Amino acid sequence: MGWTEILGLTAGVFTTAAVTPQIWKAWKTKEVDDVSPGMFFVLITGLALWVIYGFIEKDIPIIATNGVAFMLNSFMLFLIYRYRNKN
């Protein structure tokens, strides 16, 4: 594997895993009122389109990274609705 490929994979791991600190924070504090559900709706829609695009192009990295990101961000959207206006 070349350096460029490693760079691309590292970039993919960062952008895919980015939502985990937000999930962790929401899980701990159960406070999500300042988090925008709209952001996660738009993001999940885009990630779903990327997965479809990946299947058409038969591109495994696109399917894998966007598929994992789709699941993580869907879980965050679920937490937003679970903890919303709980007070």
Add this chain to the structure above:
Amino acid sequence: MGWTEILGLTAGVFTTAAVTPQIWKAWKTKEVDDVSPGMFFVLITGLALWVIYGFIEKDIPIIATNGVAFMLNSFMLFLIYRYRNKN
């Protein structure tokens, strides 16, 4: 332009623009305590790596979409520090 290309571009517009509802919400409410700065740190790092990857691969769509996302998400991180613990 083929349907697959349009699908990929649409996916890119969605994932790139996703942060704008969060920026809008933070701007309006000036409340960001539930938003994770860690999420935006990791995301911005990943997007910067994608831009570098795009330059190495001379891939304009990767540079453009991740470059715009980098700027939008950096602005959101700025808003988090600007409005944090203001109460």
